[in-house]
Amino acid sequence: MIKEIIHAHLVTSLDKLGISHAKEFSVEVPNITEYGDYSSNCAMILAKENKKAPKALAEIIVKEIKKNKDYKKVSVAGPGFINFQLAPAFFQRIFWEIHKAGADYATSDFGQGEKVLIEFISANPTGPLNIVNARAAAFGDTLYRVMQKTGYKPAREFYINDAGNQVDILAESLELRLRELHGEKIGEFPYEAYHGDYVKHLAQKLNANEGVRVFMMTEKDRMEHLKEFALNEILEMQRLSLERFDVIFDGWVSEKTLRSEGVVEEVLSYLTEADCTYEKDDAIWFASTKYGDDKDRVLMKSDGSITYFVPDLAYHLTKIQRGFSTLIDIFGPDHHGYVPRIKAAFKALGYDDKMLEIIFLQQVNLFESGERVKMSKRAGKIVTMDDLINEVGKDAARYFFIARKASAHLNFDLELALKQNNENPVYYCQYAHARICSIIKKAKKDKVWPKTFKKELLVKLNKPEELSIIQKLSDLPELLTLIAIYREPHRLTTYLEELSAMVHKYYARYQIVSSKSKTLSQARLMLLYTVKNVMAIVFELMGISAPEKM
RNA sequence: GCCCCUGUAGCUCAGGGGAUAGAGCAGCGGUUUCCUAAACCGUUGGUCGGAAGUUCGAUUCUUCCCAGGGGCGCCA
Structure with missing residues (x-):
C-alpha cells in the first residue's frame, strides 16, 4: 500500500514537471537498508523518452518530491535511483489504518x-490418500483461501474416478481378501491387485457386517456389491483424512x-460435429494433433468402452457451464503429457484454452x-496422508508443503518436521505469535492494557525496529x-518468517x-497487538493454528 | 529419441534485467536478577551448473551443453 502511494506521488510530480511517463516504472524496497525505505527506477526508465541523462532527470524529480513532508529524505544514488526515506508520521498514519482494519x-x-x-487431489478411490495428495491438499486449499481473501469467488472440487x-x-x-478370511488358499496375491492392508481391513469389516451372505450372490451382483462397498468406505476414509487436514471441498x-x-x-457428438474424430482399428480417435498434441488419442476403445479422457473432458465442460471463467487444475508430475490433449479438445470445441490453467x-x-x-503403491508400501498427520501434525505438514513453490521437488524431512525446536520454522513463527499473546496477558495482569488504543499513542512508535515492522505489515495486501x-x-x-524474526528481535x-511509562507500554502493545492480528490472518490463510501459548 | 521440472552457502531453499545475491539450519564465539532462551547478538561460508547471445547493465531473459528427478498405454 505504501508503494502505491509513493508511485502516485511520483506520477503527480512528473505531471507537474511536464515529464512524460509512458513507460512503466516501479517502486521497490531496496535490498540494502542504507539506500532508504523505498526506491524507484523511474528516472532511469524515463530518461530515454525525455532525452535526459538519468541522474539529471532524477535530480529534477527529487527537487519536486522533496516538497512533500511525508519523506524525511529523498536522494539520487547510483546510476539514477531515487531513494526515499519515509518520515515516521507517514508510517504511523499507515499503521493506524492497519490497526483499525483488524481481521479484515x-x-x-x-x-x-x-x-x-480449483480442482485438486482427484485421487483414485482405490486407497488411502498419500503424501503427494497431501501436498496438493495444502497447496490447493491455501490458494483457495488467498483467492477468497483477495476478492475472487473460488470453489474447491474433487473429481472421483469411480x-x-x-x-x-x-x-x-477385496474378494480375494474375503476368501482368504474364510480360510481359502488364494496362493500368491496377484501383482495387479491392491496389496495395502486397508483392503484386509475392508474385508474384515464387510465380513463382520454380512458374513457369508456375500458369497450367496451371483458373481455379477457380488462384484457390484463389493465395488459399492469399497468405494463408499474409501471415499469416506479420504474425506476424513482431508477433514483432519482442514481441507473441505465445495x-x-x-x-x-x-x-x-x-x-x-x-x-x-460434440467432437464429431467439430469434425475431429475418426475410426481406426475398430476404435474411435480424437485428431488432437490438429490442435497441437503430438499424437492422436483414443476416445472409444475397440471393445466399445470409453477412455478416461472423455468423461474428464465432459467434467471440464460442466465447469464452464456452471459459470466458472478460470479453471485451475492442480496435477501431480506424472500427468503433464495429458495437457496437450485436453487443451486440444478445448480448442476443437471452440473454447479458449487459456481459461484452463x-x-x-x-x-x-x-x-x-x-x-x-x-514408496510403492502396488506393493502397498506407501506413507499415507494419515501417517504423516499422525507423525508430524497438521500444522507442520501444511507448512512444509506450502513452503516450496509448485515446480520445486519437495524433500520432506520427517525428523525436521517433528522437531519442536529452532531448526523448525513452523515453531519459530508460532512461537512469535505465542510470545505476543503472553505479553498481552501480562499487560492485562499489570493493568496496563487499555480499553481502546488511542490515536495519540502513534507518535511513540518511532524506533527503527517499529517502523520496519509497520513497513512489513503494510506489504501484506500487495503480497496477497x-x-x-x-x-x-x-x-x-x-x-511469515520475516515478520516473526522482526517480532523476536523487537522482543529481545x-x-x-x-x-516506567504507561503510554510507551501501550503504544508498543498497540503495535504488537496489530502484528498478532496480521499473523493470525496469515496463519488462517495457511490453515495453520495460531497458538496463544506454547 | 521426445516432453516437463530442477541446478544459488556444508544442508534445505527464497529471490530476481540493475547499486554490496538473502533466510533458516549446521559450524564457531557470546547473552538469562527483566514480558516464554522454542529467543537474541556476533562470526565463518557463494566464480548464482557451464558456454555463447540480447542489453548501457544478466545470477535473472534466449539458445546450446552438462548433471539430477519425472513422464511418454486402446491405464487412470
Missing part, C-alpha cells in the same frame, strides 16, 4: 468476483454419476534419518494479490510492558 486487513476486491474453480477398471481391480482384491464430482447422465455421448506439483521425497523412504495472480502460496511462509531488544 488485506481483504480486497482485487479479483472482482471472478469465478475460479468408473474405470481400477475400481474392478479393487473389488477383485464439491465432489463422481465420474460414474457423470457417465450415467449421458454427458459422455454428448461430448463424443494447469499447475504441476512436483514430486515429494520423504526422508527419514537421511535416507530416502521408498501477487500470490493470487501467480498462484504462488509459498510466498506466505517467507513473509525492548521491554514492552514497563512500569
Whole structure:
C-alpha cells in the first residue's frame, strides 16, 4: 500500500514537471537498508523518452518530491535511483489504518468476483490418500483461501474416478481378501491387485457386517456389491483424512454419476460435429494433433468402452457451464503429457484454452534419518496422508508443503518436521505469535492494557525496529494479490518468517510492558497487538493454528 | 529419441534485467536478577551448473551443453 502511494506521488510530480511517463516504472524496497525505505527506477526508465541523462532527470524529480513532508529524505544514488526515506508520521498514519482494519486487513476486491474453480487431489478411490495428495491438499486449499481473501469467488472440487477398471481391480482384491478370511488358499496375491492392508481391513469389516451372505450372490451382483462397498468406505476414509487436514471441498464430482447422465455421448457428438474424430482399428480417435498434441488419442476403445479422457473432458465442460471463467487444475508430475490433449479438445470445441490453467506439483521425497523412504503403491508400501498427520501434525505438514513453490521437488524431512525446536520454522513463527499473546496477558495482569488504543499513542512508535515492522505489515495486501495472480502460496511462509524474526528481535531488544511509562507500554502493545492480528490472518490463510501459548 | 521440472552457502531453499545475491539450519564465539532462551547478538561460508547471445547493465531473459528427478498405454 505504501508503494502505491509513493508511485502516485511520483506520477503527480512528473505531471507537474511536464515529464512524460509512458513507460512503466516501479517502486521497490531496496535490498540494502542504507539506500532508504523505498526506491524507484523511474528516472532511469524515463530518461530515454525525455532525452535526459538519468541522474539529471532524477535530480529534477527529487527537487519536486522533496516538497512533500511525508519523506524525511529523498536522494539520487547510483546510476539514477531515487531513494526515499519515509518520515515516521507517514508510517504511523499507515499503521493506524492497519490497526483499525483488524481481521479484515488485506481483504480486497482485487479479483472482482471472478469465478475460479480449483480442482485438486482427484485421487483414485482405490486407497488411502498419500503424501503427494497431501501436498496438493495444502497447496490447493491455501490458494483457495488467498483467492477468497483477495476478492475472487473460488470453489474447491474433487473429481472421483469411480468408473474405470481400477475400481474392478479393487473389488477383485477385496474378494480375494474375503476368501482368504474364510480360510481359502488364494496362493500368491496377484501383482495387479491392491496389496495395502486397508483392503484386509475392508474385508474384515464387510465380513463382520454380512458374513457369508456375500458369497450367496451371483458373481455379477457380488462384484457390484463389493465395488459399492469399497468405494463408499474409501471415499469416506479420504474425506476424513482431508477433514483432519482442514481441507473441505465445495464439491465432489463422481465420474460414474457423470457417465450415467449421458454427458459422455454428448461430448463424443460434440467432437464429431467439430469434425475431429475418426475410426481406426475398430476404435474411435480424437485428431488432437490438429490442435497441437503430438499424437492422436483414443476416445472409444475397440471393445466399445470409453477412455478416461472423455468423461474428464465432459467434467471440464460442466465447469464452464456452471459459470466458472478460470479453471485451475492442480496435477501431480506424472500427468503433464495429458495437457496437450485436453487443451486440444478445448480448442476443437471452440473454447479458449487459456481459461484452463494447469499447475504441476512436483514430486515429494520423504526422508527419514537421511535416507530416502521408498514408496510403492502396488506393493502397498506407501506413507499415507494419515501417517504423516499422525507423525508430524497438521500444522507442520501444511507448512512444509506450502513452503516450496509448485515446480520445486519437495524433500520432506520427517525428523525436521517433528522437531519442536529452532531448526523448525513452523515453531519459530508460532512461537512469535505465542510470545505476543503472553505479553498481552501480562499487560492485562499489570493493568496496563487499555480499553481502546488511542490515536495519540502513534507518535511513540518511532524506533527503527517499529517502523520496519509497520513497513512489513503494510506489504501484506500487495503480497496477497501477487500470490493470487501467480498462484504462488509459498510466498506466505517467507513473509511469515520475516515478520516473526522482526517480532523476536523487537522482543529481545525492548521491554514492552514497563512500569516506567504507561503510554510507551501501550503504544508498543498497540503495535504488537496489530502484528498478532496480521499473523493470525496469515496463519488462517495457511490453515495453520495460531497458538496463544506454547 | 521426445516432453516437463530442477541446478544459488556444508544442508534445505527464497529471490530476481540493475547499486554490496538473502533466510533458516549446521559450524564457531557470546547473552538469562527483566514480558516464554522454542529467543537474541556476533562470526565463518557463494566464480548464482557451464558456454555463447540480447542489453548501457544478466545470477535473472534466449539458445546450446552438462548433471539430477519425472513422464511418454486402446491405464487412470
